[in-house]
Amino acid sequence: CKDMRNLRFALKQEGHSRRDIFDVLTKHAFPQSHGLPFFAFVNEEKFPENGWTVYEPMTEYTRQGLPNNQWRITFLNKNYELCDTYPTLLVVPYNAPDDLSKVAAFRSRNRIPVLSWIHPENQCVIMRCSQPLVGMSGKRNKDDEKYLDVIREASGQAGKLTIYDARPNVNAVANKATGGGYESDDAYQNAELFFLDIHNIHVMRESLKKLKDIVYPHVEESHWLSSLESTHWLEHIKLVLTGAIQVADKVSSGKSSVVVHCSDGWDRTAQLTSLAMLMLDSYYRTIIGFEVLVQKEWISFGHKFASRIGHGDKNHADADRSPIFLQFIDCVWQISKQFPTAFEFNEHFLITILDHLYSCRFGTFLYNCESVREKEKVRERTVSLWSLINSEKPKYTNPFYTKELKRVLYPVASMRHLELWVNYYIRWNPRIRQQPPNPVEQRYIELLALRDDYIRKLEELQIANSSKISSSSTSPSSPSQRISQLRTPF
Numbered sequence: 001c002k003d004m005r006n007l008r009f010a011l012k013q014e015g016h017s018r019r020d021i022f023d024v025l026t027k028h029a030f031p032q033s034h035g036l037p038f039f040a041f042v043n044e045e046k047f048p049e050n051g052w053t054v055y056e057p058m059t060e061y062t063r064q065g066l067p068n069n070q071w072r073i074t075f076l077n078k079n080y081e082l083c084d085t086y087p088t089l090l091v092v093p094y095n096a097p098d099d100l101s102k103v104a105a106f107r108s109r110n111r112i113p114v115l116s117w118i119h120p121e122n123q124c125v126i127m128r129c130s131q132p133l134v135g136m137s138g139k140r141n142k143d144d145e146k147y148l149d150v151i152r153e154a155s156g157q158a159g160k161l162t163i164y165d166a167r168p169n170v171n172a173v174a175n176k177a178t179g180g181g182y183e184s185d186d187a188y189q190n191a192e193l194f195f196l197d198i199h200n201i202h203v204m205r206e207s208l209k210k211l212k213d214i215v216y217p218h219v220e221e222s223h224w225l226s227s228l229e230s231t232h233w234l235e236h237i238k239l240v241l242t243g244a245i246q247v248a249d250k251v252s253s254g255k256s257s258v259v260v261h262c263s264d265g266w267d268r269t270a271q272l273t274s275l276a277m278l279m280l281d282s283y284y285r286t287i288i289g290f291e292v293l294v295q296k297e298w299i300s301f302g303h304k305f306a307s308r309i310g311h312g313d314k315n316h317a318d319a320d321r322s323p324i325f326l327q328f329i330d331c332v333w334q335i336s337k338q339f340p341t342a343f344e345f346n347e348h349f350l351i352t353i354l355d356h357l358y359s360c361r362f363g364t365f366l367y368n369c370e371s372v373r374e375k376e377k378v379r380e381r382t383v384s385l386w387s388l389i390n391s392e393k394p395k396y397t398n399p400f401y402t403k404e405l406k407r408v409l410y411p412v413a414s415m416r417h418l419e420l421w422v423n424y425y426i427r428w429n430p431r432i433r434q435q436p437p438n439p440v441e442q443r444y445i446e447l448l449a450l451r452d453d454y455i456r457k458l459e460e461l462q463i464a465n466s467s468k469i470s471s472s473s474t475s476p477s478s479p480s481q482r483i484s485q486l487r488t489p490f
Contacts, residue, residue: 002309002358004216005428031360032312040363040382051364051386052379054288055295057089063283064118070094070154071115071125083110085266085302085369091115093154096147106133106141108180111265113151116273116297117281124155124257126247128273128301130265131165131172134181148183148259149190155257161191162250162258166243166268169195180263191259196243198268199236201308201322207233208323215426234418240268241331241413244275252280252408266303267324273297275331279409286344287396290332291386294353298325302369311360329354333421335411341402342409349389349396351424356385399444 001007009025011018027034058073067073072094076082082104091114092100104110111130118125132144152161165172165182172182172195183193210231214220220227228234250256260276262268274297283289298305305311307320329350336343336350357365363382367373389396411417420426 003355004212004425006217026314030312030314033314036312038312038360038363038366038382040360040366040378043361043383045383045388047383047387047391049387049390051291051384051388051390054291054384054386054390055300057087057296057300060292060296061089061091065120066091066115066118067094070123070156071118072096076100080371083112084371085109086111086114087300087370093147093150095154096150097143100147102141102143103147106139106144107131108133109264111302113148113259113261117277119251119280122252122255124157124251124255125151126251126273126276127151127257127259128265128269128297129259129261130269131175131180131261131263132183133179134176134184135179136176138181138184140187145187148188151257151259152190157256159256161188162254162256163188163191163193164196164243164247164258164260164272165193166196166198166260166262166272168197168199171200175263194246196239196246196268196272198239198243198262198271200263201267201324202319204236204324204327205322207231207236208326211425216428219426219429228420234415234420237327237330237334238413238415238418240271240327241275241334241411241418243268244272244279244331245410245413247272247276248279248408249410251276266301267308267322270298270301270303271324271328271331274328275335278332278335279411282342282403282405282407285342287349287389287393290345290349291389298328299364300370304368305357305365306368309358309365311358311366325357326354330421330424333424334418335409336398337419338411338417339409340398341400342404342407343398344401344403345396346398347423351427352389352396353385354424356388361385362388399441399448 009021011021027036031038061067061073070093071091074090074092074096075088076098077086077090078088080086080088082100100112103112107113108130113127113129116126116128132141133139148161155161163183167175172180175181183191185193211228211233214224214227214231247258247260250258260269260272274293277293277297278284278290281289284293303325304320305325307318308322308324310316310318310321333347333350336347356362360366361383362385363373363378364385366378366382367376373379
Protein backbone atom coordinates (compact mmCIF):
# COMPACT_ATOMS: atom_id res chain seq x y z
CA CYS A 1 0.00 0.00 0.00
CA LYS A 2 1.01 3.62 -0.39
CA ASP A 3 1.01 4.09 3.40
CA MET A 4 3.84 1.52 3.88
CA ARG A 5 1.57 -1.48 4.52
CA ASN A 6 1.26 -4.85 2.79
CA LEU A 7 -2.28 -6.15 3.30
CA ARG A 8 -3.08 -9.86 3.30
CA PHE A 9 -6.58 -11.35 3.23
CA ALA A 10 -7.23 -14.80 4.67
CA LEU A 11 -10.36 -16.43 3.23
CA LYS A 12 -12.07 -19.68 4.18
CA GLN A 13 -12.81 -21.96 1.26
CA GLU A 14 -16.47 -22.65 1.85
CA GLY A 15 -17.78 -22.66 -1.67
CA HIS A 16 -16.88 -19.01 -2.25
CA SER A 17 -14.64 -18.02 -5.11
CA ARG A 18 -11.59 -16.08 -3.96
CA ARG A 19 -11.28 -14.71 -7.46
CA ASP A 20 -14.63 -12.92 -7.12
CA ILE A 21 -13.48 -11.22 -3.92
CA PHE A 22 -10.16 -10.28 -5.52
CA ASP A 23 -11.97 -8.74 -8.50
CA VAL A 24 -14.25 -6.67 -6.25
CA LEU A 25 -11.31 -5.44 -4.16
CA THR A 26 -9.35 -4.53 -7.28
CA LYS A 27 -12.31 -2.76 -8.84
CA HIS A 28 -12.88 -0.49 -5.84
CA ALA A 29 -9.19 -0.01 -5.01
CA PHE A 30 -8.59 1.36 -8.53
CA PRO A 31 -11.85 3.07 -9.51
CA GLN A 32 -10.28 5.20 -12.25
CA SER A 33 -9.08 2.07 -14.04
CA HIS A 34 -12.58 0.56 -13.92
CA GLY A 35 -14.76 3.51 -14.89
CA LEU A 36 -15.90 4.21 -11.32
CA PRO A 37 -15.94 7.55 -9.46
CA PHE A 38 -13.61 8.34 -6.57
CA PHE A 39 -15.10 7.49 -3.18
CA ALA A 40 -15.01 11.22 -2.36
CA PHE A 41 -17.85 11.76 -4.85
CA VAL A 42 -20.14 9.27 -3.09
CA ASN A 43 -19.01 10.08 0.45
CA GLU A 44 -22.01 11.50 2.37
CA GLU A 45 -20.24 12.39 5.63
CA LYS A 46 -21.35 15.59 7.32
CA PHE A 47 -19.17 17.79 9.54
CA PRO A 48 -19.92 20.93 11.58
CA GLU A 49 -17.11 22.83 9.81
CA ASN A 50 -16.85 23.51 6.08
CA GLY A 51 -13.22 23.00 5.13
CA TRP A 52 -13.65 24.50 1.67
CA THR A 53 -13.88 27.97 3.23
CA VAL A 54 -10.43 27.71 4.87
CA TYR A 55 -8.53 29.18 1.94
CA GLU A 56 -9.70 32.25 0.08
CA PRO A 57 -6.85 33.72 -2.02
CA MET A 58 -7.93 37.35 -1.58
CA THR A 59 -8.18 36.93 2.20
CA GLU A 60 -4.71 35.39 2.42
CA TYR A 61 -3.07 38.09 0.26
CA THR A 62 -4.85 40.77 2.31
CA ARG A 63 -3.41 39.18 5.48
CA GLN A 64 0.03 39.61 3.91
CA GLY A 65 -0.69 43.31 3.24
CA LEU A 66 -1.38 42.97 -0.49
CA PRO A 67 -2.02 44.66 -2.81
CA ASN A 68 0.19 47.67 -2.07
CA ASN A 69 2.10 50.35 -3.97
CA GLN A 70 4.58 47.83 -5.37
CA TRP A 71 2.46 44.72 -5.96
CA ARG A 72 -0.95 44.23 -7.52
CA ILE A 73 -3.46 41.41 -7.86
CA THR A 74 -4.21 40.42 -11.42
CA PHE A 75 -6.93 38.28 -13.00
CA LEU A 76 -4.96 37.69 -16.21
CA ASN A 77 -5.45 33.96 -15.66
CA LYS A 78 -9.18 34.26 -14.97
CA ASN A 79 -10.11 31.57 -17.51
CA TYR A 80 -6.81 29.68 -17.19
CA GLU A 81 -5.76 31.13 -20.55
CA LEU A 82 -2.31 32.31 -19.46
CA CYS A 83 -1.40 29.11 -17.56
CA ASP A 84 -3.77 26.16 -17.10
CA THR A 85 -1.94 24.87 -13.99
CA TYR A 86 -1.92 28.19 -12.08
CA PRO A 87 -4.82 29.61 -10.02
CA THR A 88 -6.97 32.38 -11.45
CA LEU A 89 -5.74 35.04 -9.02
CA LEU A 90 -2.04 36.00 -9.18
CA VAL A 91 0.16 38.69 -7.59
CA VAL A 92 2.67 40.48 -9.87
CA PRO A 93 4.73 43.71 -9.65
CA TYR A 94 2.63 46.87 -9.87
CA ASN A 95 4.63 48.01 -12.91
CA ALA A 96 4.44 44.68 -14.71
CA PRO A 97 2.87 44.84 -18.19
CA ASP A 98 -0.80 43.92 -18.51
CA ASP A 99 0.11 41.33 -21.14
CA LEU A 100 2.47 38.68 -19.80
CA SER A 101 1.92 36.14 -22.58
CA LYS A 102 5.46 36.62 -23.98
CA VAL A 103 6.93 35.96 -20.56
CA ALA A 104 4.71 32.88 -20.20
CA ALA A 105 5.84 31.59 -23.60
CA PHE A 106 9.46 31.56 -22.37
CA ARG A 107 8.70 29.68 -19.13
CA SER A 108 8.05 25.93 -18.98
CA ARG A 109 4.30 25.18 -18.89
CA ASN A 110 3.71 28.98 -19.01
CA ARG A 111 4.40 29.17 -15.27
CA ILE A 112 5.59 32.77 -14.95
CA PRO A 113 7.23 34.21 -11.80
CA VAL A 114 4.46 35.21 -9.36
CA LEU A 115 4.49 36.21 -5.69
CA SER A 116 4.03 33.61 -2.95
CA TRP A 117 4.89 35.62 0.16
CA ILE A 118 6.04 39.10 1.18
CA HIS A 119 8.03 39.95 4.30
CA PRO A 120 5.92 42.25 6.51
CA GLU A 121 8.90 44.45 7.48
CA ASN A 122 11.59 44.52 4.79
CA GLN A 123 9.08 43.90 1.94
CA CYS A 124 11.31 41.27 0.30
CA VAL A 125 9.34 38.59 -1.54
CA ILE A 126 9.40 34.91 -2.42
CA MET A 127 8.50 34.37 -6.08
CA ARG A 128 7.87 31.00 -7.73
CA CYS A 129 7.97 29.90 -11.37
CA SER A 130 9.34 27.25 -13.74
CA GLN A 131 12.60 27.07 -15.71
CA PRO A 132 13.25 29.37 -18.69
CA LEU A 133 13.11 27.70 -22.11
CA VAL A 134 16.70 28.46 -23.06
CA GLY A 135 17.49 25.28 -24.98
CA MET A 136 20.80 24.19 -26.47
CA SER A 137 21.09 27.34 -28.57
CA GLY A 138 20.93 29.60 -25.52
CA LYS A 139 17.79 31.49 -26.50
CA ARG A 140 16.97 34.76 -24.79
CA ASN A 141 13.72 36.57 -24.16
CA LYS A 142 13.83 40.32 -23.53
CA ASP A 143 10.36 40.31 -21.98
CA ASP A 144 11.35 37.68 -19.42
CA GLU A 145 14.61 39.47 -18.60
CA LYS A 146 12.80 42.78 -18.16
CA TYR A 147 10.07 41.15 -16.03
CA LEU A 148 12.65 39.79 -13.56
CA ASP A 149 14.19 43.26 -13.39
CA VAL A 150 10.75 44.72 -12.61
CA ILE A 151 10.48 42.18 -9.77
CA ARG A 152 13.83 43.35 -8.40
CA GLU A 153 12.76 47.01 -8.59
CA ALA A 154 9.39 46.29 -6.94
CA SER A 155 11.30 44.85 -3.98
CA GLY A 156 13.17 48.14 -3.64
CA GLN A 157 16.61 46.53 -3.57
CA ALA A 158 19.71 47.96 -5.20
CA GLY A 159 21.56 44.65 -5.31
CA LYS A 160 20.97 41.66 -7.50
CA LEU A 161 17.85 39.48 -7.44
CA THR A 162 18.58 36.01 -6.06
CA ILE A 163 17.42 33.00 -8.10
CA TYR A 164 17.39 29.56 -6.47
CA ASP A 165 17.30 26.67 -8.92
CA ALA A 166 16.33 23.57 -6.93
CA ARG A 167 18.09 21.19 -9.33
CA PRO A 168 21.69 19.98 -9.32
CA ASN A 169 23.77 22.02 -11.79
CA VAL A 170 24.37 19.03 -14.05
CA ASN A 171 20.62 18.33 -14.32
CA ALA A 172 19.86 21.95 -15.20
CA VAL A 173 22.47 21.83 -17.96
CA ALA A 174 21.08 18.49 -19.20
CA ASN A 175 17.58 20.01 -19.35
CA LYS A 176 18.83 22.32 -22.10
CA ALA A 177 18.76 19.30 -24.41
CA THR A 178 14.97 19.06 -23.93
CA GLY A 179 14.42 22.79 -24.41
CA GLY A 180 14.76 23.87 -20.77
CA GLY A 181 17.66 25.46 -18.93
CA TYR A 182 18.47 28.19 -16.45
CA GLU A 183 19.09 31.94 -16.19
CA SER A 184 22.59 32.75 -17.46
CA ASP A 185 24.71 35.61 -16.10
CA ASP A 186 24.85 37.22 -19.55
CA ALA A 187 21.09 37.39 -20.02
CA TYR A 188 20.14 38.21 -16.43
CA GLN A 189 22.84 40.64 -15.34
CA ASN A 190 20.87 41.90 -12.32
CA ALA A 191 20.38 38.42 -10.90
CA GLU A 192 22.59 35.78 -9.27
CA LEU A 193 21.83 32.09 -9.58
CA PHE A 194 22.37 29.32 -7.02
CA PHE A 195 21.76 25.59 -7.49
CA LEU A 196 20.39 23.64 -4.50
CA ASP A 197 21.25 20.08 -5.63
CA ILE A 198 17.85 18.52 -4.92
CA HIS A 199 17.30 15.44 -7.07
CA ASN A 200 14.36 14.77 -9.36
CA ILE A 201 11.14 12.81 -8.83
CA HIS A 202 12.64 9.53 -10.09
CA VAL A 203 15.48 9.55 -7.55
CA MET A 204 13.01 10.30 -4.74
CA ARG A 205 10.70 7.48 -5.83
CA GLU A 206 13.53 4.94 -5.78
CA SER A 207 14.70 6.19 -2.38
CA LEU A 208 11.24 5.63 -0.86
CA LYS A 209 11.07 2.14 -2.38
CA LYS A 210 14.31 1.26 -0.60
CA LEU A 211 12.97 2.73 2.64
CA LYS A 212 9.80 0.62 2.37
CA ASP A 213 11.91 -2.49 1.93
CA ILE A 214 13.74 -1.98 5.23
CA VAL A 215 10.76 -0.99 7.42
CA TYR A 216 8.13 -3.58 6.44
CA PRO A 217 7.29 -6.29 7.23
CA HIS A 218 10.42 -6.73 9.39
CA VAL A 219 13.00 -4.32 10.74
CA GLU A 220 16.44 -5.89 10.71
CA GLU A 221 18.11 -4.63 13.87
CA SER A 222 21.66 -5.83 13.16
CA HIS A 223 22.14 -3.71 10.02
CA TRP A 224 19.60 -0.98 10.68
CA LEU A 225 21.86 2.08 10.41
CA SER A 226 23.66 0.92 7.29
CA SER A 227 20.35 -0.12 5.68
CA LEU A 228 18.81 3.29 6.46
CA GLU A 229 21.86 5.06 5.05
CA SER A 230 21.67 3.04 1.83
CA THR A 231 18.16 4.40 1.13
CA HIS A 232 19.51 8.02 1.06
CA TRP A 233 16.09 9.15 2.30
CA LEU A 234 17.39 11.35 5.11
CA GLU A 235 20.01 12.80 2.77
CA HIS A 236 17.23 13.99 0.47
CA ILE A 237 15.31 15.40 3.44
CA LYS A 238 18.48 17.25 4.45
CA LEU A 239 18.92 18.79 0.98
CA VAL A 240 15.30 19.98 0.84
CA LEU A 241 15.56 21.51 4.33
CA THR A 242 18.93 23.11 3.53
CA GLY A 243 17.50 24.72 0.41
CA ALA A 244 14.46 26.07 2.28
CA ILE A 245 16.70 27.48 5.02
CA GLN A 246 18.75 29.32 2.39
CA VAL A 247 15.59 30.82 0.88
CA ALA A 248 14.25 31.91 4.29
CA ASP A 249 17.58 33.33 5.43
CA LYS A 250 18.11 35.30 2.21
CA VAL A 251 14.68 36.93 2.60
CA SER A 252 14.84 37.56 6.36
CA SER A 253 18.51 38.24 7.12
CA GLY A 254 19.90 38.90 3.65
CA LYS A 255 17.04 41.30 2.91
CA SER A 256 16.88 40.15 -0.70
CA SER A 257 13.94 38.98 -2.77
CA VAL A 258 14.21 35.49 -4.22
CA VAL A 259 12.86 33.61 -7.24
CA VAL A 260 12.53 29.83 -6.75
CA HIS A 261 12.10 27.27 -9.51
CA CYS A 262 12.94 23.71 -10.52
CA SER A 263 11.97 22.29 -13.92
CA ASP A 264 8.22 22.81 -14.11
CA GLY A 265 7.76 24.61 -10.79
CA TRP A 266 5.28 22.25 -9.15
CA ASP A 267 7.45 19.77 -7.18
CA ARG A 268 10.72 20.94 -5.61
CA THR A 269 9.58 24.55 -6.00
CA ALA A 270 6.51 23.90 -3.82
CA GLN A 271 8.68 22.15 -1.23
CA LEU A 272 11.06 25.11 -0.98
CA THR A 273 8.55 27.96 -0.99
CA SER A 274 6.18 26.35 1.52
CA LEU A 275 8.95 25.31 3.94
CA ALA A 276 10.57 28.76 3.75
CA MET A 277 7.19 30.39 4.42
CA LEU A 278 6.66 28.03 7.37
CA MET A 279 9.99 29.13 8.85
CA LEU A 280 9.33 32.84 8.25
CA ASP A 281 5.64 33.24 9.10
CA SER A 282 4.24 31.94 12.41
CA TYR A 283 0.69 32.03 10.98
CA TYR A 284 1.48 28.96 8.88
CA ARG A 285 2.46 27.13 12.06
CA THR A 286 -1.14 27.21 13.31
CA ILE A 287 -3.67 24.55 12.30
CA ILE A 288 -5.66 26.87 10.02
CA GLY A 289 -2.52 28.56 8.73
CA PHE A 290 -0.95 25.25 7.73
CA GLU A 291 -4.12 24.26 5.91
CA VAL A 292 -3.95 27.58 4.05
CA LEU A 293 -0.30 26.92 3.19
CA VAL A 294 -1.08 23.48 1.73
CA GLN A 295 -4.10 24.80 -0.18
CA LYS A 296 -2.14 27.74 -1.56
CA GLU A 297 1.36 26.52 -2.38
CA TRP A 298 0.51 22.91 -3.25
CA ILE A 299 -3.10 22.51 -4.32
CA SER A 300 -3.85 25.91 -5.85
CA PHE A 301 -0.46 26.28 -7.58
CA GLY A 302 -0.75 22.93 -9.31
CA HIS A 303 1.32 20.24 -7.64
CA LYS A 304 0.36 17.18 -9.69
CA PHE A 305 -1.27 15.14 -6.93
CA ALA A 306 -3.08 12.84 -9.37
CA SER A 307 0.14 12.04 -11.25
CA ARG A 308 2.44 11.84 -8.22
CA ILE A 309 0.08 9.74 -6.06
CA GLY A 310 -1.80 7.83 -8.76
CA HIS A 311 -5.25 8.11 -7.15
CA GLY A 312 -7.43 5.18 -8.18
CA ASP A 313 -5.01 4.11 -10.93
CA LYS A 314 -3.68 0.54 -11.03
CA ASN A 315 -0.57 1.46 -13.03
CA HIS A 316 2.00 1.09 -10.24
CA ALA A 317 4.93 1.49 -12.62
CA ASP A 318 3.88 4.98 -13.72
CA ALA A 319 7.10 7.04 -13.95
CA ASP A 320 5.24 10.18 -12.82
CA ARG A 321 4.67 8.85 -9.31
CA SER A 322 6.86 10.32 -6.59
CA PRO A 323 6.65 11.07 -2.83
CA ILE A 324 7.20 14.84 -3.16
CA PHE A 325 4.40 15.88 -0.79
CA LEU A 326 5.37 13.14 1.68
CA GLN A 327 8.89 14.62 1.76
CA PHE A 328 7.45 18.04 2.53
CA ILE A 329 5.40 16.70 5.46
CA ASP A 330 8.47 14.77 6.68
CA CYS A 331 10.45 18.05 6.63
CA VAL A 332 7.68 19.75 8.63
CA TRP A 333 7.86 16.93 11.19
CA GLN A 334 11.66 17.31 11.41
CA ILE A 335 11.28 21.05 12.13
CA SER A 336 8.56 20.39 14.73
CA LYS A 337 10.90 17.99 16.54
CA GLN A 338 13.51 20.75 16.82
CA PHE A 339 10.95 23.39 17.85
CA PRO A 340 8.36 21.48 19.92
CA THR A 341 6.51 24.61 21.14
CA ALA A 342 6.37 26.48 17.82
CA PHE A 343 3.56 24.52 16.13
CA GLU A 344 -0.10 24.51 17.11
CA PHE A 345 -0.62 21.10 15.47
CA ASN A 346 0.74 17.75 16.59
CA GLU A 347 2.17 14.67 14.89
CA HIS A 348 -1.29 13.11 14.56
CA PHE A 349 -2.32 16.08 12.41
CA LEU A 350 0.53 15.44 9.94
CA ILE A 351 -0.13 11.68 9.81
CA THR A 352 -3.85 12.30 9.21
CA ILE A 353 -3.02 14.54 6.24
CA LEU A 354 -0.78 11.85 4.76
CA ASP A 355 -3.35 9.10 5.33
CA HIS A 356 -5.99 11.08 3.45
CA LEU A 357 -3.53 12.07 0.75
CA TYR A 358 -4.04 8.47 -0.39
CA SER A 359 -7.53 7.60 0.88
CA CYS A 360 -9.69 9.45 -1.73
CA ARG A 361 -12.20 9.90 1.10
CA PHE A 362 -12.01 13.69 0.61
CA GLY A 363 -11.73 15.87 -2.47
CA THR A 364 -8.84 17.97 -1.14
CA PHE A 365 -5.98 16.23 -2.97
CA LEU A 366 -7.80 14.98 -6.06
CA TYR A 367 -6.59 15.97 -9.56
CA ASN A 368 -3.56 17.90 -10.73
CA CYS A 369 -4.67 21.53 -10.78
CA GLU A 370 -7.45 24.02 -10.07
CA SER A 371 -8.76 24.12 -13.64
CA VAL A 372 -9.53 20.37 -13.54
CA ARG A 373 -11.01 20.58 -10.03
CA GLU A 374 -13.27 23.38 -11.18
CA LYS A 375 -14.36 21.34 -14.18
CA GLU A 376 -15.10 18.32 -11.95
CA LYS A 377 -16.90 20.55 -9.39
CA VAL A 378 -14.81 19.15 -6.53
CA ARG A 379 -15.85 21.85 -4.03
CA GLU A 380 -19.55 21.26 -4.69
CA ARG A 381 -19.48 17.46 -4.92
CA THR A 382 -16.96 16.39 -2.26
CA VAL A 383 -16.04 17.04 1.37
CA SER A 384 -12.79 18.76 2.34
CA LEU A 385 -10.24 17.06 4.61
CA TRP A 386 -10.14 20.30 6.62
CA SER A 387 -13.84 19.74 7.48
CA LEU A 388 -12.85 16.62 9.40
CA ILE A 389 -9.83 18.18 11.12
CA ASN A 390 -11.43 21.51 12.03
CA SER A 391 -14.48 19.76 13.47
CA GLU A 392 -12.35 17.98 16.08
CA LYS A 393 -9.39 20.30 16.59
CA PRO A 394 -8.42 19.12 20.11
CA LYS A 395 -7.28 15.78 18.62
CA TYR A 396 -4.77 17.59 16.43
CA THR A 397 -3.59 20.29 18.86
CA ASN A 398 -0.09 20.37 20.33
CA PRO A 399 -0.43 20.95 24.11
CA PHE A 400 3.05 22.54 24.24
CA TYR A 401 2.24 25.22 21.66
CA THR A 402 3.35 28.75 22.55
CA LYS A 403 2.25 31.54 20.23
CA GLU A 404 5.18 33.69 19.05
CA LEU A 405 4.30 36.17 16.32
CA LYS A 406 7.64 37.22 14.84
CA ARG A 407 9.86 34.23 15.53
CA VAL A 408 11.78 32.92 12.52
CA LEU A 409 12.71 29.24 12.74
CA TYR A 410 16.10 28.08 11.50
CA PRO A 411 16.25 24.31 11.94
CA VAL A 412 19.57 22.48 11.89
CA ALA A 413 19.70 20.50 8.65
CA SER A 414 22.50 18.23 9.76
CA MET A 415 22.38 14.46 9.50
CA ARG A 416 23.12 14.34 13.25
CA HIS A 417 19.85 16.19 13.94
CA LEU A 418 17.58 14.38 11.47
CA GLU A 419 15.65 11.25 12.41
CA LEU A 420 13.60 8.65 10.60
CA TRP A 421 9.94 9.37 11.34
CA VAL A 422 9.31 6.07 13.13
CA ASN A 423 5.68 6.78 14.08
CA TYR A 424 4.85 7.14 10.40
CA TYR A 425 7.16 4.84 8.46
CA ILE A 426 7.26 1.95 10.94
CA ARG A 427 3.89 2.41 12.66
CA TRP A 428 2.50 -0.85 11.26
CA ASN A 429 5.23 -2.87 12.96
CA PRO A 430 3.54 -4.56 15.97
CA ARG A 431 6.31 -3.52 18.39
CA ILE A 432 6.04 0.12 17.36
CA ARG A 433 2.24 0.09 17.57
CA GLN A 434 2.40 -1.19 21.15
CA GLN A 435 4.53 1.72 22.35
CA PRO A 436 2.76 3.82 25.02
CA PRO A 437 2.06 7.49 24.32
CA ASN A 438 4.58 10.13 25.38
CA PRO A 439 4.19 10.31 29.21
CA VAL A 440 5.22 13.99 29.38
CA GLU A 441 2.64 14.95 26.77
CA GLN A 442 -0.01 12.84 28.49
CA ARG A 443 0.68 14.50 31.85
CA TYR A 444 0.60 17.96 30.28
CA ILE A 445 -2.79 17.21 28.72
CA GLU A 446 -4.05 16.07 32.13
CA LEU A 447 -2.84 19.33 33.71
CA LEU A 448 -4.54 21.37 31.00
CA ALA A 449 -7.79 19.49 31.68
CA LEU A 450 -7.35 20.13 35.41
CA ARG A 451 -6.79 23.84 34.75
CA ASP A 452 -9.96 24.00 32.64
CA ASP A 453 -11.87 22.25 35.42
CA TYR A 454 -10.66 24.81 38.00
CA ILE A 455 -11.61 27.68 35.71
CA ARG A 456 -15.08 26.19 35.22
CA LYS A 457 -15.56 25.82 39.00
CA LEU A 458 -14.36 29.39 39.51
CA GLU A 459 -16.91 30.66 37.02
CA GLU A 460 -19.63 28.69 38.80
CA LEU A 461 -18.59 30.29 42.12
CA GLN A 462 -18.71 33.75 40.56
CA ILE A 463 -22.21 33.13 39.23
CA ALA A 464 -23.39 31.71 42.56
CA ASN A 465 -22.01 34.70 44.46
CA SER A 466 -23.12 37.36 42.00
CA SER A 467 -26.50 37.66 43.74
CA LYS A 468 -24.78 38.28 47.09
CA ILE A 469 -22.64 41.18 45.90
CA SER A 470 -23.53 44.32 47.78
CA SER A 471 -23.11 47.89 46.74
CA SER A 472 -19.86 47.96 48.72
CA SER A 473 -18.33 45.26 46.53
CA THR A 474 -15.92 47.81 45.03
CA SER A 475 -13.87 47.55 48.24
CA PRO A 476 -10.49 45.80 47.59
CA SER A 477 -11.24 43.42 50.46
CA SER A 478 -14.62 42.31 49.15
CA PRO A 479 -15.07 38.55 48.46
CA SER A 480 -16.18 39.13 44.86
CA GLN A 481 -13.01 41.03 44.00
CA ARG A 482 -10.88 38.38 45.66
CA ILE A 483 -12.60 35.75 43.50
CA SER A 484 -12.12 37.74 40.28
CA GLN A 485 -8.40 38.09 41.03
CA LEU A 486 -7.86 34.37 41.44
CA ARG A 487 -5.45 32.79 38.95
CA THR A 488 -4.56 29.16 38.54
CA PRO A 489 -0.89 28.19 38.63
CA PHE A 490 -1.17 26.06 35.48
